[in-house]
Amino acid sequence: MKRTDGIEIERVWLCREMAALPRDTEHMEFEQGYIAQGREAEAGLVGRVRRVTHSDGRVEYWNTIKRGVGRVREEIEEQIDADRFNTAWPTTSGARVHKTRWFVPCDRGLVWEVDQFLDLPIVLAEIELPTIDTEVELPSWLVDVMVKEVTDDSRYTNSSLARWGVPRR
Numbered sequence: 001m002k003r004t005d006g007i008e009i010e011r012v013w014l015c016r017e018m019a020a021l022p023r024d025t026e027h028m029e030f031e032q033g034y035i036a037q038g039r040e041a042e043a044g045l046v047g048r049v050r051r052v053t054h055s056d057g058r059v060e061y062w063n064t065i066k067r068g069v070g071r072v073r074e075e076i077e078e079q080i081d082a083d084r085f086n087t088a089w090p091t092t093s094g095a096r097v098h099k100t101r102w103f104v105p106c107d108r109g110l111v112w113e114v115d116q117f118l119d120l121p122i123v124l125a126e127i128e129l130p131t132i133d134t135e136v137e138l139p140s141w142l143v144d145v146m147v148k149e150v151t152d153d154s155r156y157t158n159s160s161l162a163r164w165g166v167p168r169r
Contacts (some may be wrong), residue, residue, distance in 0.1 A: 008066070008075040009132055014156060015123040015145040018116050022141070025103045029053040030115075033092020046159045049080070049088045052109045061085035068160075070152045072132060095162045106139060115158075122166045126157065 037049035037163045040048035050062045061082055067074040104112040106127075115124045125142050138146065155167040 006074055007074055008073050009071060009129045009134075010126050011071060011129065011136055011149065011151045012124055012126040012156060013132060013138075013142065013149045015125055016115075016152045017141070017145050018123050019113065019114060019125065019141045019145045021102055021104055025102050025104055027055055027100055029098075029100050031098050032096065032158065032162070033089055034095040034162050035088065035091055046157075048159070049085055049092065051085060063088070066106050069154050069157070095159070097158055097162045099130050104139070104141075107137075112139065112142070117161070122161065124150070 015143070030050055032048050032050040035049065046066045048062075048064045050064065050132060052060045052062065052121055054060070059082075060137070061080045061084070062077055063080045063084070064075060064077045067075075076159055096119075097117060099115045099117045102114040102116070104114065106112055110129070113126050113128075115126070123145070125146070129136070152162055153167075155164075160167075
């Protein structure tokens with residue numbers, strides 16, 4: 001459930017391998033690069049550009065600012081054109097990830113997002129929530145491959161993975 005108030009509430013789990021997802025699960029490919037460096041990134045302020053390729057071949061470009069760490073973060077997102085993306089993309093060299101994201105609807109209108117990274121040996125499953133106290137029921141397909149929850153471990157944010165790779169367990 002995508003919030004519209006600029007707040008993102010999500011929980012994230014590390015998986016030991018790609019889950020066996022339901023048939024016909026929708027997916028998209030993401031190439032994203034991170035602009036914020038140094039003190040801004042350490043303080044939890046991250047700028048990102050993203051190219052999203054839909055399964056039908058349609059491409060979208062996005063610019064996002066995220067602030068904070070952990071379960072609740074501020075997120076400001078705007079769609080941009082290809083020229084603006086292509087101008088920003090070179091500035092993200094050395095801070096990029098490439099992944100396929102799978103969308104698995106569940107109860108209460110929520111959607112599990114499973115990220116299979118194409119350039120790193122890692123799979124993450126996340127769910128965006130409408131409130132901080134929303135209960136999360138882990139689906140059996142996730143329990144079977146889940147290692148641990150990493151919501152509050154900043155080493156598993158996409159921006160950290162893009163800069164420093166997969167952390168040692």
